[in-house]
Amino acid sequence: MEDKFPIKRIIDDQGNLLEESFKDQLNDQFVKRFYYHMYRIRTFDRKAKNLQRQGRIGTYPPFEGQEAAQVGSALALGPGDWMFPTYRDHGAMLTFGADMSRTFLYWNGRVEGCVPPDGKNIFPAAVPIATQIPHAAGVAWAEKKKGTRNLAIAYFGDGATSEGDFHEGLNFASVFQTPTIFFNQNNRYAISVPIEKQMNSETIAQKGIAYGIPSVRIDGNDCFSVYFETLSAAERARNGDGPTLIEAVTWRTGAHTTADDPTKYRPDNQGIDVVEPIIRLERFMKNYEFWDEKEMEEMHVLIEDEVERAVQEMEKYPKAKVEDLFDHVFANPPQQLLAQKESYLEHIKGE
Amino acid sequence: MTTELKKVGNPSSVTQKMTLIQAINDGMKTMLAEDETTLVLGEDVGKNGGVFRATDGLQEQFGNDRVVDTPLSESGIIGTSVGLAVNGFKPIAEIQFMGFIYPAYDQIMTHVSRLRMKTMGHFSVPMVIRAPYGAGVRAPEVHSDSTEALFTHMPGIKVVCPATPYDAKGLLIAAVKDPDPVLYLEPMRSYRSSREEVPVEEYHVSIGEGNVRKEGEDVTLIAWGAMVPIIEKAAQKAEEQGINCEVIDLRTLYPLDKDVIAESVKKTGRAVIVHEAHATGGLGNDVATTINDQAFLYMKAPINRVTGFDVPVPFFALEEHYLPTVERVLKAIQDTYQF
Numbered sequence: 001m002e003d004k005f006p007i008k009r010i011i012d013d014q015g016n017l018l019e020e021s022f023k024d025q026l027n028d029q030f031v032k033r034f035y036y037h038m039y040r041i042r043t044f045d046r047k048a049k050n051l052q053r054q055g056r057i058g059t060y061p062p063f064e065g066q067e068a069a070q071v072g073s074a075l076a077l078g079p080g081d082w083m084f085p086t087y088r089d090h091g092a093m094l095t096f097g098a099d100m101s102r103t104f105l106y107w108n109g110r111v112e113g114c115v116p117p118d119g120k121n122i123f124p125a126a127v128p129i130a131t132q133i134p135h136a137a138g139v140a141w142a143e144k145k146k147g148t149r150n151l152a153i154a155y156f157g158d159g160a161t162s163e164g165d166f167h168e169g170l171n172f173a174s175v176f177q178t179p180t181i182f183f184n185q186n187n188r189y190a191i192s193v194p195i196e197k198q199m200n201s202e203t204i205a206q207k208g209i210a211y212g213i214p215s216v217r218i219d220g221n222d223c224f225s226v227y228f229e230t231l232s233a234a235e236r237a238r239n240g241d242g243p244t245l246i247e248a249v250t251w252r253t254g255a256h257t258t259a260d261d262p263t264k265y266r267p268d269n270q271g272i273d274v275v276e277p278i279i280r281l282e283r284f285m286k287n288y289e290f291w292d293e294k295e296m297e298e299m300h301v302l303i304e305d306e307v308e309r310a311v312q313e314m315e316k317y318p319k320a321k322v323e324d325l326f327d328h329v330f331a332n333p334p335q336q337l338l339a340q341k342e343s344y345l346e347h348i349k350g351e
Numbered sequence: 352m353t354t355e356l357k358k359v360g361n362p363s364s365v366t367q368k369m370t371l372i373q374a375i376n377d378g379m380k381t382m383l384a385e386d387e388t389t390l391v392l393g394e395d396v397g398k399n400g401g402v403f404r405a406t407d408g409l410q411e412q413f414g415n416d417r418v419v420d421t422p423l424s425e426s427g428i429i430g431t432s433v434g435l436a437v438n439g440f441k442p443i444a445e446i447q448f449m450g451f452i453y454p455a456y457d458q459i460m461t462h463v464s465r466l467r468m469k470t471m472g473h474f475s476v477p478m479v480i481r482a483p484y485g486a487g488v489r490a491p492e493v494h495s496d497s498t499e500a501l502f503t504h505m506p507g508i509k510v511v512c513p514a515t516p517y518d519a520k521g522l523l524i525a526a527v528k529d530p531d532p533v534l535y536l537e538p539m540r541s542y543r544s545s546r547e548e549v550p551v552e553e554y555h556v557s558i559g560e561g562n563v564r565k566e567g568e569d570v571t572l573i574a575w576g577a578m579v580p581i582i583e584k585a586a587q588k589a590e591e592q593g594i595n596c597e598v599i600d601l602r603t604l605y606p607l608d609k610d611v612i613a614e615s616v617k618k619t620g621r622a623v624i625v626h627e628a629h630a631t632g633g634l635g636n637d638v639a640t641t642i643n644d645q646a647f648l649y650m651k652a653p654i655n656r657v658t659g660f661d662v663p664v665p666f667f668a669l670e671e672h673y674l675p676t677v678e679r680v681l682k683a684i685q686d687t688y689q690f
Contacts, residue, residue, distance in 0.1 A: 115470050141431060146438075152434070164426055168422075329465075334559060
């Protein structure tokens with residue numbers, strides 16, 4: 001199966017262009033856009049880890065190492081498309097237009113963090129595993145029924161492919177030929193369980209065969225490969241040619257969450273040969289003379305400022321309102337819920 | 352029936368005699384005709400018209416884009432319905448038997464019921480989940496469950512359960528029009544057990560309103576769905592012994608109509624709650640709590656419950672021993688009355 005699904009890449013670990021046909025498209029502006037977003041979400045991610053260590057936000061699941069997969073896929077989407085992320089996909093969400101201070105708020109236990117900006121079809125990050133996959137099939141089915149050219153993309157990890165909802169979602173999308181992209185980030189670990197214990201299949205891409213869904217296996221640390229393959233899948237979806245399964249092979253550099261210690265289950269030195277995606281892009285930019293030290297420095301400063309401002313905004317956000325505990329469960333809360341609210345508000349009055 | 356018609360208002364002059372399942376079918380037909388975003392989907396609901404014929408003729412009339420045979424995939428049905436619902440459609444999803452709803456429990460618990468809450472109303476899931484429930488029709492194993500309490504316990508979803516054809520259509524329409532998810536439980540034992548006049552036009556029975564089906568002075572009997580005919584028969588027998596029972600059909604299981612329960616029990620001072628679901632954690636406990644909270648000082652006897660036992664719903668050879676019977680209910684009425 002690895003022969004059937006070779007890992008596709010456009011640039012290699014050393015930053016060499018492998019596919020000359022992309023040369024013209026990889027112009028200065030295009031390349032720097034990828035670098036900007038990858039550096040931006042990396043800065044967010046590292047800041048979030050630090051904030052957690054300082055007790056300023058709650059448990060946090062870092063995505064470091066997966067920036068190319070998240071940025072490459074998100075940049076391939078159109079404004080009317082729908083995103084169904086998991087808890088490790090805030091990089092993709094931020095690239096697609098989620099608000100950064102609200103994203104910090106989410107990790108600080110605030111429900112406001114799930115509310116997308118107006119006009120952005122971003123679902124709350126799915127915390128149960130694989131449950132968002134049928135949602136993406138359903139939303140895309142609705143787009144098809146309405147006759148639009150919009151699509152839905154579902155993000156999920158390698159562990160999710162063992163869940164029933166992965167299979168049910170792919171099957172629905174296949175049967176109803178919905179415009180859905182199933183975007184897998186195979187980061188090779190589901191908390192502590194490595195891919196070879198997760199499945200006895202050589203690839204995740206091959207699981208598409210069972211559903212008659214075209215699938216492709218790509219180097220998830222090559223942002224260009226991720227982008228162009230997601231773009232092809234998007235074109236198929238928009239043209240009425242149904243869903244695609246993408247396996248982006250990547251590597252989770254750090255822990256599952258800030259509450260996890262990967263040294264307990266990962267052999268020493270595992271992954272040290274992985275060239276992480278920002279280094280790889282930097283090498284490419286230097287090889288092909290896109291790298292301008294001063295310009296990059298300025299970009300870094302701007303991004304670091306943006307992240308700092310988002311943290312400040314998160315921290316000065318008004319305190320959570322107790323009413324919000326009750327007010328959003330139903331459009332029209334039933335009497336018994338209103339009674340609970342009233343009684344509790346009375347109880348805490350004066351506190 | 353007259354009390355219900357009065358309560359709901361606008362009874363159509365044109366009615367038709369329908370069974371409960373015909374009324375469900377008619378309710379779906381009404382909503383499919385009214386609003387083209389309404390969809391019916393589930394296993395065998397299209398060409399076959401449903402294993403009970405609840406969706407009979409709907410695909411023929413509305414086409415296979417709107418009445419959709421899905422894969423055999425409960426979590427997939429509910430999960431894709433979440434997507435359809437947030438993106439402008441109104442899915443009426445059928446789960447073929449309540450005993451098969453469990454693969455979708457995760458979707459209902461973690462998304463259907465809380466998407467509104469977790470996005471502060473930005474996304475909502477206006478959908479109806481229909482599921483036939485209950486024992487007493489000699490169905491195979493796992494086809495007879497009555498686990499409504501798993502869902503009334505779940506915040507963010509309403510649960511309704513009609514006992515009569517009139518309520519079946521009216522509640523179905525109310526469920527489809529509700530801005531939030533509604534689990535619509537169908538007493539399969541009552542599907543074809545009786546007929547009554549049902550308005551041909553659109554009407555609704557409000558979610559959250561119970562119904563006093565018979566007034567009485569001595570003991571309040573409370574049930575829903577397939578147990579309503581049982582308590583009605585028990586009330587008749589009690590009458591012959593000089594015990595005058597009030598009969599309440601809750602109709603909506605969440606949110607409970609606490610007023611109808613409290614008013615009745617304040618009058619009678621006695622209550623017998625009947626459900627076929629298991630005793631422990633059953634919805635009867637919430638009814639009892641309502642009485643405790645609102646009518647404690649009026650009570651003349653402890654609240655009595657007649658329920659299924661804390662055993663898995665048995666294979667049908669023993670189901671009549673599992674289900675509350677008129678005799679068990681009558682005994683509970685006598686015990687309560689003579690306390």
